[in-house]
Amino acid sequence: MMLYVKDETTFWGLSLSNASIYSHVFALAAILCLIGFLRSKPD
Numbered sequence: 001m002m003l004y005v006k007d008e009t010t011f012w013g014l015s016l017s018n019a020s021i022y023s024h025v026f027a028l029a030a031i032l033c034l035i036g037f038l039r040s041k042p043d
Helices: 002-012 016-040
Strands: none
Touching: none
């Protein structure tokens, strides 16, 4: 995962701060998807 992010940031020429922001957004989206999945799952 880290290698992928590193390659992406190198490809787009983004700064490390931007890469950090994107990684946080990706993590937040993953958490929201997980919460939605758990909520939709019948107990």
